Amino acid sequence: xxxxxxxxxxxxxxxxxxxxxxxxxxxxxxxFNELKRALSITDGNLGAHLGKLVEAELVASHEDAxxxxxxxxxxxxxxxxxxxATYVAQLSSLVQLSAEVPATSLxxxxxxxxx
Amino acid sequence: MSHAxxxxxxxxxxxxAGHRSVHLDRHSLLLMGGIGxxxxxxxxxxxxxxxxPNVTQHAVALLVWLSVWLGGMCxxxxxxxxxxxxNRDETLPFAxxxxxxxxxxxxxxxxxxxxxxxxxxxxxxIYALWIVLLGLGxxxxxxxxxxxxxxxxxxxxxxxxxxxxxxxxxxxxxxLAASCFAIGMPLAGWLDARCINxxxxxxxxxxxxxxxxxxxxxxxxxxxxxVVPPTAAPTLLANAxxxxxxxxxxxxxxxxxxxxxxxLDGPVLQLLPNNGLTMSLSExxxxxxxxxxxxxxxxxxxxxxxxxxxxxxxxxxDRLQARIEQGEPIVRAHAVLGKQPPTGAAx
Numbered sequence: 001x002x003x004x005x006x007x008x009x010x011x012x013x014x015x016x017x018x019x020x021x022x023x024x025x026x027x028x029x030x031x032f033n034e035l036k037r038a039l040s041i042t043d044g045n046l047g048a049h050l051g052k053l054v055e056a057e058l059v060a061s062h063e064d065a066x067x068x069x070x071x072x073x074x075x076x077x078x079x080x081x082x083x084x085a086t087y088v089a090q091l092s093s094l095v096q097l098s099a100e101v102p103a104t105s106l107x108x109x110x111x112x113x114x115x
Numbered sequence: 116m117s118h119a120x121x122x123x124x125x126x127x128x129x130x131x132a133g134h135r136s137v138h139l140d141r142h143s144l145l146l147m148g149g150i151g152x153x154x155x156x157x158x159x160x161x162x163x164x165x166x167x168p169n170v171t172q173h174a175v176a177l178l179v180w181l182s183v184w185l186g187g188m189c190x191x192x193x194x195x196x197x198x199x200x201x202n203r204d205e206t207l208p209f210a211x212x213x214x215x216x217x218x219x220x221x222x223x224x225x226x227x228x229x230x231x232x233x234x235x236x237x238x239x240x241i242y243a244l245w246i247v248l249l250g251l252g253x254x255x256x257x258x259x260x261x262x263x264x265x266x267x268x269x270x271x272x273x274x275x276x277x278x279x280x281x282x283x284x285x286x287x288x289x290x291l292a293a294s295c296f297a298i299g300m301p302l303a304g305w306l307d308a309r310c311i312n313x314x315x316x317x318x319x320x321x322x323x324x325x326x327x328x329x330x331x332x333x334x335x336x337x338x339x340x341x342v343v344p345p346t347a348a349p350t351l352l353a354n355a356x357x358x359x360x361x362x363x364x365x366x367x368x369x370x371x372x373x374x375x376x377x378x379l380d381g382p383v384l385q386l387l388p389n390n391g392l393t394m395s396l397s398e399x400x401x402x403x404x405x406x407x408x409x410x411x412x413x414x415x416x417x418x419x420x421x422x423x424x425x426x427x428x429x430x431x432x433d434r435l436q437a438r439i440e441q442g443e444p445i446v447r448a449h450a451v452l453g454k455q456p457p458t459g460a461a462x
Contacts, residue, residue, distance in 0.1 A: 026133020
């Protein structure tokens with residue numbers, strides 16, 4: 001059986017960034033503080049990862065001036081949604097591949113090698 | 116490979132957290148619960164048939180009363196929620212905005228239902244309707260919030276439906292509705308805050324506590340205080356001193372004729388003088404008089420004491436037909452007074 005392993009997006013294949021993108025996908029938009037509470041990480045860590053996602057145009061930020069205190073709000077871009085969907089599809093195919101490979105086929109070569 | 120599965124589970128968990136981001140603030144629960152409880156408990160003291168003897172005026176007064184209070188509550192809640200969110204540097208999730216609109220729609224439906232009952236009947240179940248609408252509102256919030264709120268929403272709906280199906284009296288449903296708002300909403304917020312990420316047995320215990328406090332209190336009060344058995348011994352109507360002050364119990368013997376006066380209004384028919392039905396009692400009834408006037412308590416035979424407002428006595432018209440019989444127009448109605456099952460299916 002020949003199956004090419006999918007090439008995972010290096011930007012999303014990082015636990016904090018994956019969680020940021022997944023949370024924004026479910027919630028729609030969130031402020032820096034909301035993201036910090038949801039992910040339980042430090043300001044510096046979150047800022048660095050958000051910066052990379054904004055730079056890659058997977059996440060966009062805008063100022064919400066509807067209230068007396070303007071807020072910076074982050075949301076996924078169309079590109080970000082697409083990237084998450086592709087990443088989830090790639091992970092799913094990896095999980096399927098692991099299910100297709102029988103456990104015995106992994107052990108068999110070792111037995112032969114011992115003989 | 117198991118790393119991919121873990122990664123997918125992590126994404127699933129964050130998506131779930133994002134979807135379930137709706138949160139009812141404490142001020143919302145206190146405002147909705149307080150005003151809802153106040154309206155359920157005391158509206159009839161302010162907007163009643165004594166103040167508004169005309170049915171249309173009564174209906175309009177109730178519509179205005181409910182609209183002003185509930186409309187004001189919605190505006191105040193919206194403003195306070197936006198301010199609180201901005202102070203905490205949070206956004207209002209899209210789902211919460213949509214559910215808040217659905218909540219306003221439910222309140223509007225309840226208000227219009229209360230108004231419509233004056234013209235289309237159904238007043239006996241108006242508090243049950245309000246309980247069900249409140250439950251729907253809480254359930255909707257719960258779908259996008261934590262699961263305990265969702266469970267409480269379902270429990271509230273079931274309280275309204277079960278109360279009506281079990282034949283709870285008007286007064287009991289009245290106080291149950293007040294309790295669902297005034298006790299139920301703040302209590303739901305308080306319990307929910309203590310059950311964040313709690314295992315399901317603890318959430319189930321919180322739900323049982325909520326039901327016990329919200330339903331037990333008004334039902335216990337309704338049972339304890341609304342029908343107090345009189346202490347006086349019954350005397351026959353013929354021997355009773357009707358001018359006597361204080362509490363008296365009068366026994367109406369089986370076979371006593373009872374005039375049933377109908378006060379019907381309609382655009383095409385009018386009542387002739389001396390109309391009415393003459394009925395007779397099929398078993399003795401004791402009624403309580405206070406200062407010579409019935410106070411609403413009664414019992415059939417030696418059975419339990421009831422209040423006329425506890426749901427045991429209602430009039431249900433299940434058949435109405437207009438016919439020409441032997442050359443004369445006749446309107447036949449079949450009605451049941453009390454909790455007897457109807458003798459025939461409605462045609």
